[in-house]
Ligand SMILES: NC(=O)c1ccc[n+]([C@@H]2O[C@H](COP(=O)([O-])OP(=O)(O)OC[C@H]3O[C@@H](n4cnc5c(N)ncnc54)[C@H](O)[C@@H]3O)[C@@H](O)[C@H]2O)c1
């Protein structure tokens with residue numbers, strides 16, 4: 001937003017003085033406050049960017065200072081829980097339009113942000129049915145100006161899609177790295193020593209913020225459990241194929257998934 005000159009003034013609120021200092025010295029914000037209500041007072045656009053489990057308290061804390069006509073949005077990785085937790089705190093006259101940029105890294109804090117983060121990435125908005133179309137258009141324009149492609153979705157659908165494309169992969173990464181590090185000492189040191197391609201990719205994902213991901217799994221419980229159930233069945237199918245030496249079944253699946261990966265890359269290049 002700073003690089004594109006989208007706001008006259010950008011302010012933030014964080015709990016620690018050290019984080020506020022970092023945000024100021026990076027030039028990301030004009031002012032940094034400890035109290036979120038001080039940061040949100042009079043703003044045209046307020047974005048909640050903390051772990052989703054904090055949203056209920058945070059939105060209650062800023063509600064009294066939100067200006068009429070302001071847009072209240074967020075970047076949280078789940079959407080039904082955001083509607084549940086923030087919705088009741090939104091004052092009349094404030095436009096509540098939840099959002100989710102599908103862009104991020106395993107790193108945390110202001111120093112991990114970069115101006116190109118959202119370029120060429122999707123941003124999903126989940127406006128309530130009665131949302132003001134002009135406010136939705138303004139928020140859409142904001143995300144487009146930072147380089148995103150915006151799509152609107154129903155919150156329940158969002159949570160299902162992200163459960164399989166983002167949440168389950170993280171759960172698998174956390175599990176596989178946990179399993180590997182629970183191995184007996186000799187094997188464990190070998191795992192670390194020889195970790196190259198596959199396992200190393202999992203360790204990157206498994207280095208993601210523990211609080212953020214705890215909250216995502218607690219707040220997208222049903223969709224994650226549904227996808228996990230399907231995944232477990234498919235894993236058991238492969239386990240059985242390996243046990244009985246059914247190479248044709250393995251080959252058929254691996255051929256199908258290779259085509260899917262190539263399809264994703266072609267779609268990106270198009
Ligand atoms: N990292 C990603 O890949 C990614 C992508 C899209 C959306 N998100 C969502 O964005 C949000 C923030 O994620 P991030 O990656 O920017 O994390 P981050 O760790 O960089 O930033 C979160 C900030 O919230 C602060 N915080 C934590 N608990 C707080 C509390 N109780 N009160 C006030 N501040 C608190 C942290 O100190 C930190 O400064 C999350 O809701 C996450 O689901 C993350």
Ligand SMILES: O=C(O)C(=O)C[C@]1(C(=O)O)C=C[C@@H](O)C=C1
Pocket residue numbers: 076077101102103104105106165166167205
């Ligand atoms: O690349 C990464 O590090 C990410 O995990 C980014 C990622 C994802 O799963 O795609 C993580 C959480 C989000 O809500 C959106 C994006």
